[in-house]
Amino acid sequence: MAVIVQCISSIQELVSLxxxxxxxxxxxxxxxxxxEIMKKAELSLQEPMRITKIESMKYGIIxxxxxxxxNIAHAVALWYTTVLVQRKQASFENSIRSYQIFSLTVPSITxxxxxxxxxxxxxxxxxxxxxxxxxxxxxxxxxxxxTSDCWLVGxxxxxxxxxxxxxxxxxxxxxxFNLVIExxxxxxxxxxxxxxxxxxxxxxxxxxxxxxxxxLVDNKDIRDYNLRWLRRQIGxxxxxxxxxxTSIRDNISYGSEESSETEIIQAAMDxxxxxxxxxxxxxxxxxxxxxxxxxxxxxxxxxAIARTLLKRPDILLLDEATSALDGESERVVMTSLGAKEWNxxxxxxxxxxxxxxxxxxxxxxxxxxxxxxxxxxxxxTGDHQTLISADDGVYxxxxxxxxxxxx
Numbered sequence: 541m542a543v544i545v546q547c548i549s550s551i552q553e554l555v556s557l558x559x560x561x562x563x564x565x566x567x568x569x570x571x572x573x574x575x576e577i578m579k580k581a582e583l584s585l586q587e588p589m590r591i592t593k594i595e596s597m598k599y600g601i602i603x604x605x606x607x608x609x610x611n612i613a614h615a616v617a618l619w620y621t622t623v624l625v626q627r628k629q630a631s632f633e634n635s636i637r638s639y640q641i642f643s644l645t646v647p648s649i650t651x652x653x654x655x656x657x658x659x660x661x662x663x664x665x666x667x668x669x670x671x672x673x674x675x676x677x678x679x680x681x682x683x684x685x686x687t688s689d690c691w692l693v694g695x696x697x698x699x700x701x702x703x704x705x706x707x708x709x710x711x712x713x714x715x716x717f718n719l720v721i722e723x724x725x726x727x728x729x730x731x732x733x734x735x736x737x738x739x740x741x742x743x744x745x746x747x748x749x750x751x752x753x754x755x756l757v758d759n760k761d762i763r764d765y766n767l768r769w770l771r772r773q774i775g776x777x778x779x780x781x782x783x784x785x786t787s788i789r790d791n792i793s794y795g796s797e798e799s800s801e802t803e804i805i806q807a808a809m810d811x812x813x814x815x816x817x818x819x820x821x822x823x824x825x826x827x828x829x830x831x832x833x834x835x836x837x838x839x840x841x842x843x844a845i846a847r848t849l850l851k852r853p854d855i856l857l858l859d860e861a862t863s864a865l866d867g868e869s870e871r872v873v874m875t876s877l878g879a880k881e882w883n884x885x886x887x888x889x890x891x892x893x894x895x896x897x898x899x900x901x902x903x904x905x906x907x908x909x910x911x912x913x914x915x916x917x918x919x920x921t922g923d924h925q926t927l928i929s930a931d932d933g934v935y936x937x938x939x940x941x942x943x944x945x946x947x
Contacts, residue, residue, distance in 0.1 A: 781844030
């Protein structure tokens with residue numbers, strides 16, 4: 541059993557190595573690392589080859605002994621049958637019948653015996669899958685069954701939230717985190733890496749539940765919302781957007797398939813990507829390739845932003861969403877996001893609540909409230925002018941540091 545697990549682990553390592561090398565072929569080629577990749581691949585095959593040779597020898601010996609014993613038993617059975625017939629202790633018909641039963645039954649039993657290693661291998665391979673199937677879901681997406689709300693107003697509150705990732709329980713990400721975001725407010729989360737900024741967005745989308753404390757949305761515990769409904773009201777744009785190997789139109793309308801062509805084009809214009817798409821030979825029908833490989837990082841980000849805008853969310857989460865954009869594109873997109881409102885939901889027409897995670901502080905100067913995070917806590921809050929005037933503040937220090945780097 542352990543041998544099988546070891547072989548599978550080595551093969552998975554090889555597959556992972558090959559997949560990474562293929563996905564990052566430009567990086568591999570630019571560093572002339574092809575030979576090293578081949579050496580690593582050969583090295584990862586050494587252990588499976590050694591184990592396979594040993595196991596093959598064992599299997600061959602056992603199979604050989606099994607066949608020898610079967611042939612010996614076959615010969616003995618045939619000899620004994622003739623003896624019984626000669627001594628007239630059994631009729632010829634009964635002897636032949638008994639011999640045929642023996643010759644047909646024993647090989648089947650022997651064949652079953654040789655299948656045991658294959659069955660054990662299959663069980664070993666399936667064990668991880670069974671573990672996943674048997675794992676209890678901590679966050680059930682369909683509970684409660686229904687939500688009476690039509691939409692979200694957009695008020696978000698964190699009350700004494702403590703959080704750590706299940707895979708790293710010893711590391712505290714948020715420690716007594718408190719924050720209130722009012723409806724329609726443009727909020728920016730800034731701070732050093734590892735301060736917990738992206739974790740705040742993950743809790744709003746309820747990818748995780750806090751270890752302690754409560755997350756409220758519209759003064760209601762986030763756990764009291766139907767999760768599928770809640771996520772439909774929230775839009776997320778990540779630093780590394782994922783695109784599917786289909787057309788630009790399908791990528792923008794992903795999750796909003798009922799949208800019209802006019803709405804898709806308007807979302808692309810708001811994301812400052814319409815002009816680029818229109819210049820392509822197939823326009824919105826252009827296939828972006830695996831993971832959007834035919835597009836640049838900035839183009840992928842703008843398509844992801846258009847996809848989120850088409851969703852018309854009540855709460856917009858931007859996690860370094862403009863990091864790959866040039867200055868002009870970033871200005872157009874951020875201006876569009878800042879003024880965005882939805883007018884197609886009956887009597888409702890109000891600005892959406894937006895939360896932006898950014899390392900580049902120039903992108904958050906116009907935010908209504910800037911939240912400076914440090915070591916999982918709120919260190920400072922205020923608008924740009926208020927925070928920049930505090931000479932000994934974290935935000936002021938970071939802003940001047942980035943300004944000096946530009947100079």
